[in-house]
Amino acid sequence: MSTRISxxxxxxxxxxxDRRRAETRGRLLAAAxxxxxxxxxxxxKIADIAxxxxxxTGTFYLxxxxxxxxxxxxxxxxxxxxxxxxxxxxxAHVDPRRRARxxxxxxxxxxxxxxxxxxILFGHSAQFDELLREVHQPFIAxxxxxxxxxxxxxxxxxxxxxxxxxxxxGMLTQVTxxxxxxxxxxxxxxxxxxxxxxxQGTAVQGEQP
Amino acid sequence: MSTRISxxxxxxxxxxxDRRRAETRGRLLAAAxxxxxxxxxxxxKIADIAxxxxxxTGTFYLxxxxxxxxxxxxxxxxxxxxxxxxxxxxxAHVDPRRRARxxxxxxxxxxxxxxxxxxILFGHSAQFDELLREVHQPFIAxxxxxxxxxxxxxxxxxxxxxxxxxxxxGMLTQVTxxxxxxxxxxxxxxxxxxxxxxxQGTAVQGEQP
Amino acid sequence: MSTRISxxxxxxxxxxxDRRRAETRGRLLAAAxxxxxxxxxxxxKIADIAxxxxxxTGTFYLxxxxxxxxxxxxxxxxxxxxxxxxxxxxxAHVDPRRRARxxxxxxxxxxxxxxxxxxILFGHSAQFDELLREVHQPFIAxxxxxxxxxxxxxxxxxxxxxxxxxxxxGMLTQVTxxxxxxxxxxxxxxxxxxxxxxxQGTAVQGEQP
Amino acid sequence: MSTRISxxxxxxxxxxxDRRRAETRGRLLAAAxxxxxxxxxxxxKIADIAxxxxxxTGTFYLxxxxxxxxxxxxxxxxxxxxxxxxxxxxxAHVDPRRRARxxxxxxxxxxxxxxxxxxILFGHSAQFDELLREVHQPFIAxxxxxxxxxxxxxxxxxxxxxxxxxxxxGMLTQVTxxxxxxxxxxxxxxxxxxxxxxxQGTAVQGEQP
DNA sequence: TATGAATGAGAATTCATTCAT
DNA sequence: CATGAATGAATTCTCATTCAT
Numbered sequence: 001m002s003t004r005i006s007x008x009x010x011x012x013x014x015x016x017x018d019r020r021r022a023e024t025r026g027r028l029l030a031a032a033x034x035x036x037x038x039x040x041x042x043x044x045k046i047a048d049i050a051x052x053x054x055x056x057t058g059t060f061y062l063x064x065x066x067x068x069x070x071x072x073x074x075x076x077x078x079x080x081x082x083x084x085x086x087x088x089x090x091x092a093h094v095d096p097r098r099r100a101r102x103x104x105x106x107x108x109x110x111x112x113x114x115x116x117x118x119x120i121l122f123g124h125s126a127q128f129d130e131l132l133r134e135v136h137q138p139f140i141a142x143x144x145x146x147x148x149x150x151x152x153x154x155x156x157x158x159x160x161x162x163x164x165x166x167x168x169x170g171m172l173t174q175v176t177x178x179x180x181x182x183x184x185x186x187x188x189x190x191x192x193x194x195x196x197x198x199x200q201g202t203a204v205q206g207e208q209p
Numbered sequence: 210m211s212t213r214i215s216x217x218x219x220x221x222x223x224x225x226x227d228r229r230r231a232e233t234r235g236r237l238l239a240a241a242x243x244x245x246x247x248x249x250x251x252x253x254k255i256a257d258i259a260x261x262x263x264x265x266t267g268t269f270y271l272x273x274x275x276x277x278x279x280x281x282x283x284x285x286x287x288x289x290x291x292x293x294x295x296x297x298x299x300x301a302h303v304d305p306r307r308r309a310r311x312x313x314x315x316x317x318x319x320x321x322x323x324x325x326x327x328x329i330l331f332g333h334s335a336q337f338d339e340l341l342r343e344v345h346q347p348f349i350a351x352x353x354x355x356x357x358x359x360x361x362x363x364x365x366x367x368x369x370x371x372x373x374x375x376x377x378x379g380m381l382t383q384v385t386x387x388x389x390x391x392x393x394x395x396x397x398x399x400x401x402x403x404x405x406x407x408x409q410g411t412a413v414q415g416e417q418p
Numbered sequence: 419m420s421t422r423i424s425x426x427x428x429x430x431x432x433x434x435x436d437r438r439r440a441e442t443r444g445r446l447l448a449a450a451x452x453x454x455x456x457x458x459x460x461x462x463k464i465a466d467i468a469x470x471x472x473x474x475t476g477t478f479y480l481x482x483x484x485x486x487x488x489x490x491x492x493x494x495x496x497x498x499x500x501x502x503x504x505x506x507x508x509x510a511h512v513d514p515r516r517r518a519r520x521x522x523x524x525x526x527x528x529x530x531x532x533x534x535x536x537x538i539l540f541g542h543s544a545q546f547d548e549l550l551r552e553v554h555q556p557f558i559a560x561x562x563x564x565x566x567x568x569x570x571x572x573x574x575x576x577x578x579x580x581x582x583x584x585x586x587x588g589m590l591t592q593v594t595x596x597x598x599x600x601x602x603x604x605x606x607x608x609x610x611x612x613x614x615x616x617x618q619g620t621a622v623q624g625e626q627p
Numbered sequence: 628m629s630t631r632i633s634x635x636x637x638x639x640x641x642x643x644x645d646r647r648r649a650e651t652r653g654r655l656l657a658a659a660x661x662x663x664x665x666x667x668x669x670x671x672k673i674a675d676i677a678x679x680x681x682x683x684t685g686t687f688y689l690x691x692x693x694x695x696x697x698x699x700x701x702x703x704x705x706x707x708x709x710x711x712x713x714x715x716x717x718x719a720h721v722d723p724r725r726r727a728r729x730x731x732x733x734x735x736x737x738x739x740x741x742x743x744x745x746x747i748l749f750g751h752s753a754q755f756d757e758l759l760r761e762v763h764q765p766f767i768a769x770x771x772x773x774x775x776x777x778x779x780x781x782x783x784x785x786x787x788x789x790x791x792x793x794x795x796x797g798m799l800t801q802v803t804x805x806x807x808x809x810x811x812x813x814x815x816x817x818x819x820x821x822x823x824x825x826x827q828g829t830a831v832q833g834e835q836p
Numbered sequence: 837t838a839t840g841a842a843t844g845a846g847a848a849t850t851c852a853t854t855c856a857t
Numbered sequence: 858c859a860t861g862a863a864t865g866a867a868t869t870c871t872c873a874t875t876c877a878t
Contacts, residue, residue, distance in 0.1 A: 128284075
């Protein structure tokens with residue numbers, strides 16, 4: 001009797017197990033997101049994640065082979081979702097300028113909707129967050145002051161200096177990091193291209209989409 | 210015997226000890242730089258640093274109170290050096306545009322001359338370098354393609370798309386990272402300001418220093 | 419639907435269930451034999467056995483109460499079968515020499531026909547097989563060389579030295595292993611009896627069955 | 628002052644560290660021998676060994692990379708010592724019969740002096756010791772009974788049947804284990820050679836060293 | 837009966853830091 | 858000052874067994 005019912009149930013819903021697995025996995029990922037964003041990678045124990053997901057420690061290992069693997073899955077899944085959102089948004093446009101614009105907008109919106117993962121991604125809450133903030137701060141302050149002076153002098157576009165400083169530092173450091181591993185361009189060229197891009201922008205003069 | 214000689218030397222040259230200390234400290238810092246840049250903080254053991262500096266493990270603690278302290282010293286010293294270089298270069302100028310320009314140039318030059326520490330200062334954790342590269346790559350590839358299309362269409366400035374993609378991603382991520390912890394600006398404003406800065410550049414039209 | 423058929427079948431053949439049970443149990447035992455012989459007790463997971471028997475993990479516990487219990491069942495069943503074969507063969511004889519001879523022959527034949535289980539029954543833990551082989555090898559090589567020299571000198575019976583070395587080592591180690599836990603015989607006696615048995619054999623001179 | 632003394636001490640005894648290391652290692656090995664012999668491999672925790680050796684857990688890993696490695700070291704060192712003892716004893720003789728005799732005697736004596744390690748080697752105190760004893764026992768009992776009958780009938784040499792049964796089983800199982808992995812001889816040949824060796828012994832008739 | 841997801845106790849291993857020499 | 862052996866807290870990962878379905 002019960003056999004028939006259970007058989008029927010099984011036939012009715014052969015995906016029950018799958019759904020269950022997916023749910024548990026989701027719970028683990030959600031718990032991991034929260035804890036990693038708050039305590040950082042090294043401050044988060046597997047046991048904590050499992051407990052936060054309300055499953056046994058061993059259960060974690062049914063879904064992720066390692067803490068690193070969980071982290072990688074988290075990052076990859078988020079990156080995939082971000083790209084899909086951006087692709088979908090850009091698909092409606094052909095003009096490179098429009099595509100760039102909506103791509104950027106979508107990226108920012110996605111980040112806003114996924115703060116936790118972005119915190120993890122950008123190393124906030126990491127062990128040396130504070131130290132790095134401390135040493136970055138003077139660089140940014142300098143740029144900010146110079147930018148503010150430029151704005152006051154009317155030679156720099158009127159943007160909040162605090163914001164502009166971040167944007168500028170981001171461009172400089174990323175370009176440098178990229179260059180460090182690929183020595184086929186001289187640092188002088190990099191320097192000059194960055195300067196041009198930063199001061200003149202991407203848009204060819206006179207063009208407004 | 211050797212003790213006597215060393216005592217004599219001590220009398221002769223009271224600074225020998227100081228010099229020796231400084232030298233050992235320098236050796237430890239140099240070894241640490243190399244290892245930290247290569248293996249990251251968690252991948253670098255104190256014992257390794259000591260061995261690479263050719264001193265005993267315990268000796269490390271005569272110069273640095275802690276592994277964290279070493280890291281902090283290293284980062285702070287380097288940051289200070291970088292800032293001093295930039296300040297010195299900028300001191301010769303008053304025009305914000307010139308200052309920005311030479312500041313950037315100095316930054317790049319410093320990075321080129323201090324690769325190891327730059328990675329520690331501005332690079333991301335070596336632990337997930339590979340993963341981050343992996344997930345960044347598609348984003349960058351997309352931006353690169355869009356940028357190339359824009360150049361071809363004559364609406365984007367003629368810069369190497371591979372370079373531009375890095376610069377753009379750097380600006381977007383840094384700005385996002387900065388915004389993540391702040392509640393006082395809307396993401397729409399960030400998005401719009403970033404777009405403006407990126408497309409139009411910092412320079413007010415017509416101005417050329 | 420299939421439930422109805424199976425119900426019908428059940429009525430038709432009330433032993434079908436029993437046969438099924440026996441078959442599943444047999445499949446589990448066969449899988450266990452193979453895996454245990456290959457990977458040893460600790461190298462064999464219940465889940466692996468179940469998978470190899472093509473049943474669910476939980477099903478294992480419908481047939482064996484414990485991993486230890488399976489092992490014990492396996493070993494006991496095999497030992498029983500071996501003894502029955504030997505008993506049956508010996509039953510035809512009264513002369514102790516004939517009985518010993520056919521007993522031995524049957525033992526060897528059984529081992530040949532049940533390699534997997536023989537390894538489990540009489541082999542040493544798979545975990546350190548390699549190590550034990552490594553350390554045994556020099557002893558055996560020494561004995562082999564000495565034996566070969568004896569054969570060449572005409573003082574040892576003409577048997578393949580490689581074989582004789584194994585036989586001798588087997589006798590020595592087993593006797594030692596047996597003696598280890600007993601306090602009632604002196605090692606000198608053991609030594610002397612082993613020497614006598616080994617050199618003179620079991621048979622009283624002149625007797626040939 | 629203290630520097631000179633310590634320097635002097637260092638010069639006087641540059642091996643102090645080495646001796647210390649060797650002593651700690653020895654303590655760990657001794658503790659391991661005892662515990663392994665008593666509780667078996669799986670019943671012995673690293674922490675137990677370290678505690679028994681009166682050192683910290685981590686200290687264990689300064690001397691052995693792994694529990695397996697410790698076991699291997701233990702076995703290898705003992706085997707080496709045994710062989711050296713046997714080689715030394717045999718060196719005094721040329722006659723293969725004398726060499727075999729003193730070799731055997733030395734082996735037994737060595738075993739008596741190293742009971743702990745031999746217990747470990749022969750798997751006594753292993754997890755399934757009891758079970759294997761249980762299933763081996765009937766085989767041995769059968770052989771014992773047959774042997775006793777043979778002795779009573781005057782056709783088997785007068786040796787304690789309990790001893791003889793062990794010796795015979797040892798020869799049979801070792802030879803079988805050896806044969807199992809090398810299929811270049813037929814089991815019938817093995818059977819017949821074993822029978823010959825067992826009944827007639829190694830010594831050519833009439834020869835008495 | 838059959839299933840396989842869940843469990844969690846248990847053990848191995850690492851490494852920053854200390855301290856006797 | 859220099860050394861490197863010793864420490865042990867802290868965490869990861871495994872797998873036999875259970876149980877809801």
